[in-house]
Amino acid sequence: MKQGIFEIVSNVPLTKNVFKTVLHGDVSAITRPGQFINIRLDGLYLRRPISVCDLSEDSVTIIYKVVGKGTEKMSGMKPGERLDVLSGLGNGYDTSVSGPSPLLIGGGVGVPPLYLLAKELLKEDKSVSVILGFNSADEVFYEEEFKALGCGVRLATADGSKGIKGFVTDALSGLEYSYIYTCGPEPMLKAVYKSTDSPAQFSFEERMGCGFGACMGCTCETVTGYKRICRDGPVLFKEEIKW
Amino acid sequence: MVDMKVDLCGITIDNPVIPASGTFGYGYEFAELYDINILGTFSFKGATKEPRFGNPTPRIAETPSGMLNAVGLQNPGVDKVISEELPKLKKVFNKKVMANVSGFSVDDYVYTCSRLDKCEEVGWLEVNISCPNVHGGGMSFGTSPKSAFEVTSAVKKAVKKPVIIKLSPNVTDIAEIAKACEDAGADGVSLINTLLAMRIDIKKRAPLLKNVTGGLSGPAIFPVAVRMVYQCAKAVKIPIVGMGGISSAEDVIEMTLAGATAVEVGAENLTDPFASKKIIEDLPNVMEKYGINKLSDIIGGALNG
Missing domain, CATH: 3.40.50.80 (Nucleotide-binding domain of ferredoxin-NADP reductase (FNR) module)
Incomplete structure (x- = not known):
């Protein structure tokens, strides 16, 4: 996990309420597909976790649907705006x-x-x-x-x-x-x-507090014990899931 | 050079900043980001006698300038805390840690505190009689002076380490509870735990939290916390650990003036993992700005104002 300032390169709608944002910054903490970043937004207390869609040497692409206050705010962000981002969160796919x-x-x-x-x-x-x-x-x-x-x-x-x-x-x-x-x-x-x-x-998706394993807000029960979706997940192997 | 050292129940800590229980795990996640030995100490995730999953999710919700949680004391149980978590904690933290304890009966509290009392890593026992998110026990011990007295005296008889009782703000007169703890032999009190609260999803017309209610924390509750620390400081002589929405070095000074010997930083660690570090680094500058050479000189500085 790394904290860094990312600059918005572009923020465009893909459908009526799904947006694609490219962010420029230090992406070195992102090591696997399926990981996510956690974005701080002015005026909102909790960060917003969004999965990584694509990656280049110095940028990360995210795609999100406008479903609430945070994503609504994000949909209005302009190129050049800067965001406080925690990157490289979650285990990702193996x-x-x-x-x-x-x-x-x-x-x-x-x-x-x-x-x-x-x-x-x-x-x-x-x-x-x-x-x-x-x-x-x-x-x-x-x-x-x-x-x-x-x-x-x-x-x-x-x-x-x-x-x-x-x-x-x-x-x-x-x-x-x-x-x-x-x-x-x-x-x-x-x-x-x-x-x-x-x-x-x-x-998996779950309502998160911190996004990095400290608050136990997003824990689920698995075959191999309690797992924090943000830290031990979001990716679980089929044999771990209790369904 | 300003002096940030304070004496907390007989143990001197380098600075008054203590990450609060439930917002700092057992320290490892933060130790990946910075050397957590800069902290005064930290209060680890609350331990109970038996392992607990906690409440069903969603157990987090956002609020204006804060958040609700209804985690419900998820922890692996005191045996595993001692055998698995403390050895790992010791690798990343070489100071005395504050052991946070919860229970559902007086015997639970005595059992868990006695176990942790024997651990050399532990400096203080912080006895949580104020968790709003468990059903039976938890907060109910902290809402009457009589039961607060009962838990405190039972734990005090069973342990050697300093005992700090963590108080609930969900009462009419918190000073009365603090006084009962002092009378029962508590070495200190910490306050405030979260305020009982709830939010409703207006689209679904249903509570946001599966547990319906949760505890409110974050900057939204800071003024309430300052008021309650001030009231307790007028009522008791034992040290007070002030907490509730602290997010800056200025807040630390304000809480100290209200009567806190040390402070705990909670929700802010979750939204900014470097929050406690930033506050510690900023505190000397803010002390200098306000002409404070020795932090311990201003404890309760506003009480007669």
């Missing part, structure tokens, strides 16, 4: 166990961390497939970006307005894969958990 053909399953704003994960897995010469799930066509983002990386992409929308009609689990049939990595709302994670026998890693 790519070493993926086997030759990992499948990445993301739902809604659970999609962004899978982008950096896909890049890492491709770097390791793995064949990466992706299932992206959204409510409807107007909420879809990053389909083309995953395709541009060279991933096989399946899209599912709940209302059928684009891709397969249904949930991400409805897009599983016929796919061959050696491992699953997933991130999304908890009902989706649960559905994935129940739909496959494949070994898998799940990224």
